[in-house]
Amino acid sequence: xxxxxxxVAARAQVSPATVSRVLNGNYPVAAPTRERVxxxxxxLDYVLNGPASSLAAATSDLVGILVNDIADPFFxxxxxxxxxxxxxPGGRAGGERLAVVCNTGGSPERELTYLTLLQRQRAAAVxxxxxxxxxxxxxxxxxxxxxxxxxxxxxxxLCGRPPAPEAIALxxxxxxxxxxxxxxxTGLGHRRLGYIAGPQERTTTRHRLEGHRAALxxxxxxxxxxxxxHGPYDRRAGYEATLxxxxxxxxxxxxxxxxxxxxxxxxxxxRDSGLRIPEDVSVGGFDDLPFSIxxxxxxxxxxLPLSEAGTRAGRIAMGREEPPPGxxxxxxxxxxxxxxxxxxxx
Amino acid sequence: xxxxxxxVAARAQVSPATVSRVLNGNYPVAAPTRERVxxxxxxLDYVLNGPASSLAAATSDLVGILVNDIADPFFxxxxxxxxxxxxxPGGRAGGERLAVVCNTGGSPERELTYLTLLQRQRAAAVxxxxxxxxxxxxxxxxxxxxxxxxxxxxxxxLCGRPPAPEAIALxxxxxxxxxxxxxxxTGLGHRRLGYIAGPQERTTTRHRLEGHRAALxxxxxxxxxxxxxHGPYDRRAGYEATLxxxxxxxxxxxxxxxxxxxxxxxxxxxRDSGLRIPEDVSVGGFDDLPFSIxxxxxxxxxxLPLSEAGTRAGRIAMGREEPPPGxxxxxxxxxxxxxxxxxxxx
DNA sequence: CTGTTAGCGCGTTCAT
DNA sequence: ATGAACGCGCTAACAG
Numbered sequence: 001x002x003x004x005x006x007x008v009a010a011r012a013q014v015s016p017a018t019v020s021r022v023l024n025g026n027y028p029v030a031a032p033t034r035e036r037v038x039x040x041x042x043x044l045d046y047v048l049n050g051p052a053s054s055l056a057a058a059t060s061d062l063v064g065i066l067v068n069d070i071a072d073p074f075f076x077x078x079x080x081x082x083x084x085x086x087x088x089p090g091g092r093a094g095g096e097r098l099a100v101v102c103n104t105g106g107s108p109e110r111e112l113t114y115l116t117l118l119q120r121q122r123a124a125a126v127x128x129x130x131x132x133x134x135x136x137x138x139x140x141x142x143x144x145x146x147x148x149x150x151x152x153x154x155x156x157x158l159c160g161r162p163p164a165p166e167a168i169a170l171x172x173x174x175x176x177x178x179x180x181x182x183x184x185x186t187g188l189g190h191r192r193l194g195y196i197a198g199p200q201e202r203t204t205t206r207h208r209l210e211g212h213r214a215a216l217x218x219x220x221x222x223x224x225x226x227x228x229x230h231g232p233y234d235r236r237a238g239y240e241a242t243l244x245x246x247x248x249x250x251x252x253x254x255x256x257x258x259x260x261x262x263x264x265x266x267x268x269x270x271r272d273s274g275l276r277i278p279e280d281v282s283v284g285g286f287d288d289l290p291f292s293i294x295x296x297x298x299x300x301x302x303x304l305p306l307s308e309a310g311t312r313a314g315r316i317a318m319g320r321e322e323p324p325p326g327x328x329x330x331x332x333x334x335x336x337x338x339x340x341x342x343x344x345x346x
Numbered sequence: 347x348x349x350x351x352x353x354v355a356a357r358a359q360v361s362p363a364t365v366s367r368v369l370n371g372n373y374p375v376a377a378p379t380r381e382r383v384x385x386x387x388x389x390l391d392y393v394l395n396g397p398a399s400s401l402a403a404a405t406s407d408l409v410g411i412l413v414n415d416i417a418d419p420f421f422x423x424x425x426x427x428x429x430x431x432x433x434x435p436g437g438r439a440g441g442e443r444l445a446v447v448c449n450t451g452g453s454p455e456r457e458l459t460y461l462t463l464l465q466r467q468r469a470a471a472v473x474x475x476x477x478x479x480x481x482x483x484x485x486x487x488x489x490x491x492x493x494x495x496x497x498x499x500x501x502x503x504l505c506g507r508p509p510a511p512e513a514i515a516l517x518x519x520x521x522x523x524x525x526x527x528x529x530x531x532t533g534l535g536h537r538r539l540g541y542i543a544g545p546q547e548r549t550t551t552r553h554r555l556e557g558h559r560a561a562l563x564x565x566x567x568x569x570x571x572x573x574x575x576h577g578p579y580d581r582r583a584g585y586e587a588t589l590x591x592x593x594x595x596x597x598x599x600x601x602x603x604x605x606x607x608x609x610x611x612x613x614x615x616x617r618d619s620g621l622r623i624p625e626d627v628s629v630g631g632f633d634d635l636p637f638s639i640x641x642x643x644x645x646x647x648x649x650l651p652l653s654e655a656g657t658r659a660g661r662i663a664m665g666r667e668e669p670p671p672g673x674x675x676x677x678x679x680x681x682x683x684x685x686x687x688x689x690x691x692x
Numbered sequence: 693c694t695g696t697t698a699g700c701g702c703g704t705t706c707a708t
Numbered sequence: 709a710t711g712a713a714c715g716c717g718c719t720a721a722c723a724g
Contacts, residue, residue: 002498004700004701004702005701005702006701006702014710014711015710015711015712016701016702016703016711016712017702017703017704017710017711017712018709018710018711019702020702020703020704021703021709021710024703027709028709029709029710030709030710033709033710045494047462047465047466048466048701048702049401049466049468049700049701049702050397050400050406050463050466050467050468051396051397051398051399051400051401051406051467051468051700051701051702052397052401052700052701052702052703052716053397053701053702053703054396054397054702055395055397055398055401055700055701055702055703055716055717055718056701056702056703056704056715056716057702057703057704057716058703058716060396060397061463062446069426070416070422070425070426070429070447071419071422071423071425071426072422073417073419073422075422076416076417076418076419076421076422077417079416079417079447080415080416080417080449083416083447083449084449096459096463098446098448098460098463098464098467099446099447099448099449100408100444100445100446100447101416101425101429101445101446101447102444102445103426103429103430103445113442114444116393117396117407117442117444118444119393120393120394120395120396121396121397121444122395122396122397148391152348235636235640261636264637264640265640267640268639268640271642290581290607291610291637291640293614294581294610294611294613294614294637294641295640295642296617296641296642350716350717350718351717351718351719352717352718360694360695361694361695361696362695362717362718362719363694363695363696363718363719363720364693364694364695365718366718366719366720367693367694367719370719373693374693375693375694376693376694379693379694394717394718395716395717395718397716397717397718398700398716398717398718398719399717399718399719400700400718401700401701401702401716401717401718401719402699402700402717402718402719402720403700403718403719403720404700404719693724694723694724695722695723695724696721696722696723696724697720697721697722697723698719698720698721698722699718699719699720699721700717700718700719700720701716702715702716703714703715703716704713704714704715704716705712705713705714705715706711706712706713706714707710707711707712707713708709708710708711708712
């Protein structure tokens with residue numbers, strides 16, 4: 001019923017091997033023969049059997065992309081950039097590769113499960129994006145998996161994730177970015193800054209917070225643990241954390257958020273509390289997602305080159321670009337000063 | 347070198363078939379035997395070969411999700427919801443299915459290419475999301491592909507896409523939503539409304555625009571073609587279209603945008619032109635994406651239940667929920683009135 | 693409940 | 709440049 005390579009071969013009066021060679025194009029075939037084969041493919045409306053092909057060749061055209069949350073534009077933009085680079089020539093049967101996007105939801109178990117599933121699929125490459133969980137046992141388990149994947153011929157690339165010995169890494173300088181952002185605020189004269197951190201046990205959270213604290217220290221400001229609140233990377237967390245911070249310290253003049261989404265929630269809470277931005281309280285974000293420029297006032301933030309990093313990760317994963325020397329490249333974030341930050345009132 | 351099912355069988359002292367049965371869990375196996383097999387799997391660190399498995403079983407654990415732009419939260423949210431429903435029990439080998447997210451970028455060719463690739467992979471299901479291109483030849487080609495996919499056992503579901511005879515469809519009532527939004531504005535007394543439409547030749551664009559025009563007609567307002575501008579679904583298009591509209595018709599009192607992203611661009615252009623929202627010009631969006639509530643003023647829009655629709659599409663694609671009667675379900679959008687719309691100045 | 697046997701459809705030697 | 713033959717690793721009958 002379903003038409004196979006053999007059917008095509010019969011119709012084109014050639015051997016199955018020849019059809020295979022034409023389809024994969026990795027082998028010399030006489031032009032007239034190729035024509036006949038392609039015509040037969042067309043007439044029979046033949047579609048290659050991917051699994052059979054992958055089984056015989058021991059590799060597949062699938063590329064895994066692990067993200068924490070595909071509904072978050074941070075990951076959407078990254079995934080889009082990676083995705084745009086994995087197609088094109090070089091692969092089997094036309095060079096089209098398919099992106100398998102795996103939503104881990106930040107769960108270590110699901111991360112491992114997905115890596116196993118990708119291993120099972122004999123994925124051509126795997127790109128892990130975003131911050132990692134800070135759990136030794138889990139990090140080790142992931143490391144072991146990555147080693148096995150690599151051993152099986154899968155290229156592994158980390159994008160926006162801290163380096164690991166098992167893979168090439170394009171790492172974001174979350175620490176430096178966080179520091180520059182908070183230094184911008186202390187430079188404006190702020191002394192009472194609230195910090196809305198991301199979820200606990202995440203590298204991104206820790207690094208950004210460390211940068212913030214380094215800035216405080218550099219400005220000779222004592223770090224008051226009451227002024228740091230942790231929460232998920234969402235708007236609501238920013239809203240609630242802001243109310244909490246205002247309650248703990250009504251004299252706050254600035255709030256630094258773990259990312260732009262959280263910052264928007266903070267802005268909403270400030271407005272609802274009757275506070276003006278930036279006259280009463282300055283607000284800083286992180287990532288520079290597209291909507292941040294449309295906040296009112298526009299959000300001061302740290303721009304991460306998500307699209308560029310994703311593109312590069314995709315190219316490296318496909319072997320179309322040299323990995324960085326040492327296997328690790330630190331990607332800087334750029335401070336973008338907009339209307340949401342200003343000097344505090346005197 | 348790589349450990350196979352036969353190795354596991356040998357170590358557990360059973361036949362390969364038994365190992366397969368344990369792994370797939372679709373068959374009775376004595377508890378002690380299962381234990382031994384699982385232990386062997388563990389000791390050998392065995393990972394099933396997906397392609398081999400798919401070849402033998404003639405189906406795969408892959409589910410295709412076609413989106414126009416994964417970096418757009420509209421699709422990110424939808425994909426996330428679909429994705430969350432495709433896992434779980436019922437599938438082969440643990441019931442984990444992988445989501446293959448295909449970014450068509452709104453290109454008909456890529457849409458067809460991806461459908462072919464998914465057919466090649468013997469995908470278990472395919473979900474097509476978002477508006478379709480309005481090109482007869484292309485629609486027919488897609489229809490033919492969908493028919494073949496269905497014939498091959500792939501379940502096909504449309505989510506937020508107009509119905510097609512070849513598939514089950516959860517369709518958004520873009521027309522009705524657009525109409526209610528514009529009626530809200532005419533009801534407030536607006537008579538000069540600008541409309542920023544999406545890209546030409548898209549069902550979403552056309553339906554929303556039709557709704558808008560129906561509202562104008564109902565209010566006895568003549569439709570002035572100069573007050574409609576087309577553009578991509580992005581912020582910049584909204585910005586530029588607004589400047590253009592203001593230039594063509596300075597007495598405009600309201601602007602309706604094709605979606606929220608475009609509306610944000612419109613807001614920025616109005617602000618930059620020294621106009622207040624909503625005192626000078628009201629603005630309406632569509633979709634109710636998460637950031638819309640944080641616009642200042644918060645955006646009046648039409649909420650589409652993206653997450654719910656995606657969840658349902660995913661469940662139907664997995665055969666875990668009954669398709670709607672007739673194979674088509676019209677999902678309404680709900681008008682959400684916020685601060686960006688008000689009565690025009692007199 | 694378990695083992696035996698046959699392919700699934702293709703890539704890839706090795707010949708020619 | 710092309711063909712013949714083998715096997716990739718697994719599942720699905722069919723026995724027992």
